[in-house]
Amino acid sequence: MSNEGGAAWVFGDNIDTDQLAPGSTLKSGIEITASHCLGSLNPDFAEAVQHGDFVVGGRNFGIGSSREQAAQALCHLGVAAVIAPSFGGIFYRNALNFGLLALVCPETGAITQGDRLTINPEKGSVHNLTRDETYTCETVPSHLLEIVNAGGLVPYLEANRR
């Protein structure tokens, strides 16, 4: 099997911030929080996810708290992008602020665990190498893509305040 692209880690609807970043871990720093990320749904996730893999969710991914550790934990684990039909409004902003792409894609139901994916955020597409299918996703507005490409809001402000 090809190792091109990244592996899909598939989760369901309404993945909330308590699953992404459990409250009890929040005073301990991102490494601890990340080690519990999505652990209640898939105990292997934090340990097995590889740099460049994708998290694929259902509707309302990241609903709940404003805690940005929910997005930061996925970044910390090396996740390349989160792909879902819709996102919690605050999670979406938090993801971009950490340089984590959040792609709105109505067709995530076609993706199964372990499928190899590549993305093209400029063109608005997700390619499923395993199934040889291409899904359409919304393009990210250009000025928000600038924030993502800078590595997040802080590096973006660093570069643009000089």
Add this chain to the structure above:
Amino acid sequence: MGQTLAEKLIARAAGQDEVRPGETVTVRVDLAMMHDSGGPRRIGPILERLGAKVWDPDKVVLVSDHWVPAVDPQSAEILDITRRWARENNIKAFYDMVGICHVVLPQGGHLKPGMFVVGGDSHSTTGGAFGCYMFGVGSTDMAGVLVTGETWIRVPESIRIEWTGKLQPGVCAKDINLALCARLGLGGAEYRSVEYTGSLIADMDMEERMTLSNMAAELGAQAGLIAADETTCAWIKETGSDPGDTAPWQSDDDADYFATHTFDAGTLESQVAAPHSPANALPAGEHAGVKIDQAYIGACTGAKLADLRMAAEVLNGRQVASNTRLLVAPASHRDMRQANADGTLTKLMDAGAIMMPTGCGACAGFGGGILAEDEVCISSTSRNFQGRMGAQSSKVYLGSPYCVAAAAVAGEIRDPRDFLSEARKMSNAR
């Protein structure tokens, strides 16, 4: 075509005559509110890295409510960082351990109709009850606001949620929220701005309106607005602030809404949401008999003065069941003092309630009162996501303060109407 309240509020902040849904605009921020968990401990290092100062310390409100009171070296350090940062950055509006941010903010007279406010917490939708635009952001977003005084927003479509008629005795704003979550679905508003209207809302006091706007977050709404009226102005004046002119901050008659949902309050029953989603709400009687270990009255959603009074009405002259514990963490010090002055606290404590410090407490699993494996809790808070209030296998049911108090007395979930006085059951207004 006219504009909705949300569009008018965003347009003013963007310095434009009008905005339309879908466009992304840069807005000036009138007020930034943050707390100890997402605030200085995370934002301070970002400002240092950027070599930046707070753009306007007088437009920042800081509240220590999540890790209070400190229970270990980590929480003590978080609170210490918060206090030092407030001093070093000359933040005058710093509320340390005197209540939950969403309640302290309006009680301090910081919110006025027409304002554009960001809050470093998802329940920042609560501020929308005062006719201002307020929504939640994460810490990095907030750092951007503190550096520039600006942020961006994609203008949401608006949904109108109209409630007419009168609520039955023992039914309240929390029941409306749970019923809406069941009807529209968790996150069902999908980023749109919700506006609550109708004769029921017009008759509601500010605390109940705050409860409504609070759980716009669970609807997935970007904001939960209620246009300002005399009730709003009276509350703001009582805090010593000037509400200003509220006339501009009303939706136009010909404004365009994505959807309008109309409900009759008279047919609404007390609601209880089963684990692990607020959308699992059903009439309380459908969950009758579920045994509970802990009843929790707390949070910005469910422990304001009005909420404490609801619980006291059920608990008055009764006792918490054996093998059940009732914990009460008032939403603010002011609510606690007023509940003390009017005898509400006495009724709660005489019934066996255990009083906790004001703060976010067990709601998000940070403070005292968290749950052991397999324990069952009924809570007046807003979220019952798996593991949120403690152990992963614990189960949280959500209900109104009436429902929580009734379950505390019975040791199991019951319809709270069983515990209202005959006189109250006859009356048709809360």
